[in-house]
Structures are given as structure tokens and as C-alpha cells.
Amino acid sequence: MLGFRFVCKTGMTYNQRKRPDLENHFLLSKSPQSNMGSHEATAQAFHGAVIHSLSTPGHDLEILPAALLIVEAQGVITAFHKDVKPGEVGSLIDTATTTLHYLSPSQFIIPGFIDTHNHAPQWAQRGLGQGQHILDWLSAITFPNEGRFRDPSHAQRIYSSAIDGFLRQGITTASYYGSIHPEATNILADLCLAKGQRAFVGKCNMTRNSPDYYRDASVEQSLRDTESCIAHIRKIDPEGMLLKHVLTPRFAISCDADGLAGLGQIAAKNPDLPIQTHFNEAEQEITATRELFPQFSSEADLYHHYGLLTKRSILAHCCYMAPHEFDKLKELQCGVAHCPISNMTVGGGFMAAPIREFLNRGIKVGLGTDSGGGFSSSMLDAIRQAMIASHAREVESKGRDKGLKIAEAFYLATLGGAEVCCLEDKVGNFEVGKEFDALVVDWQRDGVMTIVEEEDELDTVFEKFVMTGDDRNIVRVLVKGRMVREVKI
Numbered sequence: 001m002l003g004f005r006f007v008c009k010t011g012m013t014y015n016q017r018k019r020p021d022l023e024n025h026f027l028l029s030k031s032p033q034s035n036m037g038s039h040e041a042t043a044q045a046f047h048g049a050v051i052h053s054l055s056t057p058g059h060d061l062e063i064l065p066a067a068l069l070i071v072e073a074q075g076v077i078t079a080f081h082k083d084v085k086p087g088e089v090g091s092l093i094d095t096a097t098t099t100l101h102y103l104s105p106s107q108f109i110i111p112g113f114i115d116t117h118n119h120a121p122q123w124a125q126r127g128l129g130q131g132q133h134i135l136d137w138l139s140a141i142t143f144p145n146e147g148r149f150r151d152p153s154h155a156q157r158i159y160s161s162a163i164d165g166f167l168r169q170g171i172t173t174a175s176y177y178g179s180i181h182p183e184a185t186n187i188l189a190d191l192c193l194a195k196g197q198r199a200f201v202g203k204c205n206m207t208r209n210s211p212d213y214y215r216d217a218s219v220e221q222s223l224r225d226t227e228s229c230i231a232h233i234r235k236i237d238p239e240g241m242l243l244k245h246v247l248t249p250r251f252a253i254s255c256d257a258d259g260l261a262g263l264g265q266i267a268a269k270n271p272d273l274p275i276q277t278h279f280n281e282a283e284q285e286i287t288a289t290r291e292l293f294p295q296f297s298s299e300a301d302l303y304h305h306y307g308l309l310t311k312r313s314i315l316a317h318c319c320y321m322a323p324h325e326f327d328k329l330k331e332l333q334c335g336v337a338h339c340p341i342s343n344m345t346v347g348g349g350f351m352a353a354p355i356r357e358f359l360n361r362g363i364k365v366g367l368g369t370d371s372g373g374g375f376s377s378s379m380l381d382a383i384r385q386a387m388i389a390s391h392a393r394e395v396e397s398k399g400r401d402k403g404l405k406i407a408e409a410f411y412l413a414t415l416g417g418a419e420v421c422c423l424e425d426k427v428g429n430f431e432v433g434k435e436f437d438a439l440v441v442d443w444q445r446d447g448v449m450t451i452v453e454e455e456d457e458l459d460t461v462f463e464k465f466v467m468t469g470d471d472r473n474i475v476r477v478l479v480k481g482r483m484v485r486e487v488k489i
Contacts, residue, residue: 041073041074041075041482042097042098042099043070043071043072043073043094043097043098043099044070044098044099044100044101044481045068045069045071045089045092045098045099045100045101046068046069046071046101046103046438047066047067047068047069047084047086047100047101047102047103048066048067048102048104048107048108048109049063049064049065049066049067049108049458050062050064050067050108050109050430051063051064051108051109051110051458052110052111052414052415052429053111053407053410053411053414053415053416053428055424055429055431059407059408059411059416060407061407061410061411061459061462063458063459064082066083066085066086067080067081067082067083067084068080068084068092068093069109069430069436070092070098071436071481072481073481074480074481075435075436075479075480075482076435076436076481077431077433077435077436078432079092079432080430080431080432086102103440104442106442106443106444106452107440107441107442107443107475108440108441108458108461108462109438109439109440109441110414110438110439110441111414111415111427111430111437111438111439112170112171112173112414112427112437112477112478112479113169113170113172113414113417113439114172114173114174114366114367114413114414114416114417114420114421114423114427115166115171115173115175115367115368115369115379115417116175116314116316116335116337116338116366116367116368116417116420116421117175117177117276117314117316117339117369117370118171118174118175118177118368118369118371119142119177119370119371119373120158120162120163120174120176120177120188120371121145121146121155121158121177121178121179121184121372122142122145122371122372122373123158123159123161123162123165123371123372123377124145125141125142125145125372126371126372126374126375126376126377127375129141129142129346130345130346131345131346132346133282133284134281134282134284134285135253135284135285135288137346139211142372143210143211144211144214145372146179146180146204146214147179147214149178149179149181149184150184152183152184152187155179155183155184155187155188156187156191159184159187159188159191160191160195162371163191163192163195166197166371166377167195167196167197167477167484167485168474168477168485169377169379169380169471169474170379170380170439170471170474170477171197171369171379172197172198172427172437172438172477172478172479172484173197173198173199173417173421173423173427173437174192174197174198174199174200175199175200175202175246175274175276175314176188176192176201176202176246177202177248177250177276178202178203178204178248179203180204180205180206180215180225181203182203182228182229185201185202185203186232188201189201189229189232189233189236189245192242192243193236193237193242193243196479196480196482196484197242197479197484198242198243198423198427198437198479199242199243199244200243200244200245200246200274200276200314200421201229201244201246202229202245202246202247203225203229203245204248204250204254205223205226205247205249205254205255205259205263206222206250206254206255207219207222207254207255207256207259208254208255208256209254219256219258219262222259222262223259223262223263223266226245226247226263226266227266229245230245230266230270233245240272241480244272244273244274245273246273246274246275246276246314247267247273247274247275247276247308248275248276248277249277249308250277250278251277251278251279251281251289252289252292252293252299252302252303253288253292257293257306260302260303260306260308261306261307263275263306263308264306264307264308265307267307267308267310267312271312274313274314274421274422275308275312275313275314276313276314276315276316276337277303277313277314277315277316278315278316278317279299279300279303279315279317279318280299280317280318280320280321280325281316281317281318281351282317282319282320282351283320289302298322298324298325299325300324300325300328300329301328304328304332309328309332309334310333310334311332311333311334311335311422313332313334313335314334314335314337314420314421315329315334315335315336315337316339316368316370317338317339317342317343317351317353318336318338318353318354319343319351319353320351321354321357326358326361326363329358329363330362333364334363334364335363335365335366335419335420335421335422336353336355336358336363336364336365336366336420337366337367337368337420338353338365338366338367338368338386338412339367339368339369339370339373339374339382340352340353340367340382340386340388340389341370341374341375341376341381341382341385342374343389344374344388344389345374345375346373346374352390352392352396353389353393354393354401355386355389355390355393355401355404356390356393356401356402356403357401359408364416364419364420365412365416365420366412366417366418366419366420366421367379367382367383367386367409367412367413367416367417368382369381369382378471379413380466380469380470382413383409383410383413383466384409384466384467386404386409387404387406387409390402390404390409391403391404406463406466406467409466410466414428414429415428415429416428435479435480436478436481437478437479437480438476438477438478439474439476439477439478440475440476440477440478441465441473441475442473443465443469445472445473445475446472447469447470447472447473448468448470449468449469449470449472449473450464450468452464475487
């Protein structure tokens with residue numbers, strides 16, 4: 001049912017894998033020299049249950065009840081032993097220099113979630129305007145809210161809360177749209193770095209079709225502000241360890257030809273920078289775009305003309321695709337940010353994007369919470385809603401586009417998102433050489449997750465967490481091996 005590879009050599013149910021030293025513990029057990037609560041960089045090792053997606057055509061899950069992950073001081077995974085008895089751990093690590101963490105029997109490790117489409121300013125407007133058509137929702141709800149970010153103190157307060165909230169929900173990497181304001185965008189970048197979240201941060205480019213109070217003064221000023229935000233991120237994180245600026249034309253409706261051309265030129269001069277925009281989101285938006293750019297037959301042709309379709313492009317939504325647009329996205333190696341929650345609550349219809357066709361064609365796909373555009377900022381909810389949308393698409397296509405399995409939806413939230421962001425060499429799963437972005441999940445927490453029974457295998461526990469768990473079950477969040485959030489007991 002899950003579509004995974006299940007690796008288990010213990011011959012026991014998950015709950016029977018108890019160790020004498022952990023009989024009375026349900027949190028991470030620490031060795032005496034442990035620094036899980038410290039920022040001091042030391043090598044670490046984690047022993048216990050590990051679950052992640054594999055780089056296979058079927059996006060299989062690898063489920064390992066007794067694995068050992070070894071992480072160097074800089075946060076890079078140096079070894080991944082997939083079946084290790086507790087008594088064998090000491091022979092595989094340098095106990096004098098490595099902090100060893102045993103997971104309790106109620107815990108397992110998964111990769112951090114990767115949110116490929118997130119409007120950081122909309123943290124304070126989540127749940128508002130549900131059911132409105134997209135352009136009406138922007139005018140009535142979003143632009144007034146985002147206009148408030150001209151006040152740096154407002155930006156500081158909302159962005160700080162937003163990043164904390166996303167980390168709490170296990171989002172270790174986010175591709176953020178900021179507002180049009182360069183100072184607020186720099187504040188967002190500063191906070192991501194300070195709080196340890198991996199992030200793409202973009203200043204929204206908007207030069208028309210928005211209120212006077214929420215519009216760049218001119219194309220030239222919009223591009224200058226973009227360049228200043230790029231410079232700021234390169235100053236505070238010169239090696240790009242956690243941050244990158246992402247070029248962010250909000251959508252074609254809000255940008256004129258000169259603005260799009262200017263951003264295309266910046267993209268050509270800065271091949272390291274990702275690009276993000278909204279793409280074929282709703283019928284109302286598509287019609288307006290064609291009226292503004294009648295010389296182009298599709299949004300794919302439009303963005304390609306201006307140099308904004310590359311392997312670094314993150315295209316949000318992609319609900320309505322012409323046949324040649326599938327071909328163009330595949331040819332140019334663009335990524336799709338699937339946002340199933342907002343697609344079915346804001347925009348003007350039940351918009352089930354053709355995710356199965358994207359996957360069948362080998363087009364990169366990840367999940368986005370589209371925070372503000374829907375009722376939830378949870379990646380777990382995005383996983384569930386992606387499955388619902390895919391089953392609706394299966395009915396709509398008369399069985400051609402098969403619904404997603406849990407393993408596939410989990411892949412979209414982790415390794416698939418990394419591929420969309422061109423970060424698959426860094427994060428997304430636990431391959432040796434990647435950076436250790438991880439969540440420690442604990443089913444033995446107060447909450448509403450389905451009860452775990454004594455006979456449950458690890459795959460069953462995982463399914464219960466994905467389908468019924470929430471942020472209360474995420475007790476540790478690590479980015480590059482550094483713990484950025486911990487639940488205190």
C-alpha cells in the first residue's frame with residue numbers, strides 16, 4: 001500500500017525493539033558529553049529508527065528500525081549504517097569525539113520538510129478569504145496585508161513568528177516570497193539565518209496591477225531593490241550555507257515587459273540564483289495574463305522569452321497545462337511547486353494539478369504550503385491534501401492519472417522538494433555526503449495521532465504519523481546537524 005522498501009532484520013515488531021538503557025525513557029537519550037542543546041559543533045551519531053525516500057524511479061521509502069547515522073561537526077553525513085545492534089555502535093564511532101544519541105523506541109528520524117512555495121508575509125492572514133477568486137482575494141485580503149510590511153517593526157514581529165511556526169512544523173527549508181519592501185525582505189533573511197532555517201528569500205517584483213500603496217515605484221527601482229537584496233544575503237551568508245536570494249516576479253500580471261526582461265538579465269548574470277513565480281494557477285489569472293501579453297500563446301512561452309525558465313525555476317501551482325508546456329518544463333528542467341491546499345480553497349474552483357502526469361514525464365515536483373493561500377501551513381496537511389487532490393484527478397481523468405501513495409506524497413515533501421530547489425545534492429534524504437536536516441518524531445506525545453499498538457511494525461507507525469500526527473509529534477528539528485528546535489520536557 002505504501003509503495004516502500006521495508007528493511008528490517010530484527011524479526012521483531014517496532015515496539016519490541018527495547019534496549020535496557022532506554023526502558024524508562026521516551027525522549028532522546030544523551031551520552032554524558034552530549035550537546036544536543038548546545039550550538040557547539042561536534043561530531044554526532046544517531047542510533048534508532050530512520051525513514052527516508054530513495055532516489056529511485058518509484059520513490060521508494062527505506063524504513064530502517066535500527067540504523068546508525070554519523071554526522072561530522074559541520075553537519076555533513078559521513079556514514080549511514082543501516083542495520084546496527086546497540087552493542088555494535090561503539091565499534092563504529094569514535095566515542096571520545098562523537099556525541100551519541102539513542103532514539104527511544106517511540107521515536108524515529110525523517111528528513112526535514114522542504115516547502116517549495118511560501119508567502120512569508122501571509123503568515124498573519126492564514127485562513128482568510130477562502131473561496132474567493134484569486135484576483136479578488138489578492139485585492140481584498142493579500143495586498144492590504146502585505147502593504148503593512150513597509151513598517152520594519154511589523155516585518156520583524158510577523159517574520160519572527162512565521163519562521164518559528166514553520167520550524168515547529170518541521171519545515172527546515174523554505175522558498176519564501178517576501179513583500180515588495182527591500183528592508184523587510186532583508187529582515188526576513190536575517191531572521192532565517194539567526195534561527196537556522198535554510199531558505200530562499202525573494203523580494204517580490206510588482207510594477208503594475210496592484211494598489212498605489214503596494215507597487216514598486218518604477219521598473220528601475222524594482223530592479224535596484226532586487227540587486228540590493230541579493231547583495232545583502234551574500235554579505236550575511238557569503239558562502240550560501242543556508243541562504244540564497246530567489247528572483248521573484250510575483251506573476252506576469254504584476255510585471256511589465258521591461259521588468260521581466262530586467263529580471264531575466266539578472267538571472268543570466270547570476271547563475272546560482274533560483275527563480276520563482278506563479279504559473280497557470282487559476283483560469284482568471286491565465287485569462288488576465290493573455291490579455292496583458294497577447295503576443296505569447298502560453299505562460300511557458302512568456303517566461304521562457306524573458307529568460308525566466310531554467311532548471312532553477314520554481315513554478316507554483318501549474319494547475320492548467322497545455323501539452324507543449326509539459327514538454328517545455330521537461331526540456332528546461334523546471335520544477336513544480338504543488339500547493340494542493342490553496343488550489344482547492346482559493347482561486348475559483350477545485351483545482352487538482354496534474355501531478356501524476358508531471359511525475360510520469362520526469363518533471364520535478366515538490367510540495368508547497370502556500371502559507372496564507374489556504375487553511376494550513378502544515379506540510380503534513382499538504383501531504384494529505386496532495387493525496388486527496390490526486391484521487392480527485394484520478395476520477396476526473398477516468399483512471400488515467402493514478403492517485404498518489406503515501407510514499408510518493410512523502411517524497412514530494414522531502415527529496416522531491418530538494419530536487420525542485422536544486423538542493424538534492426545537499427538535502428532531501430540521508431545519503432552520505434548530504435547535510436543532516438532532520439526531524440525526530442515521537443508518537444508517544446500528547447496529541448491526536450492514532451494510537452500505536454504493541455504489534456505495529458514501523459511502517460504502520462509511520463503511516464499513522466503522516467496521516468494523523470501533527471507538530472506535537474515533532475520533538476527535535478535539526479538543520480546542518482544543529483538543533484534549531486527542541487521540545488523541553
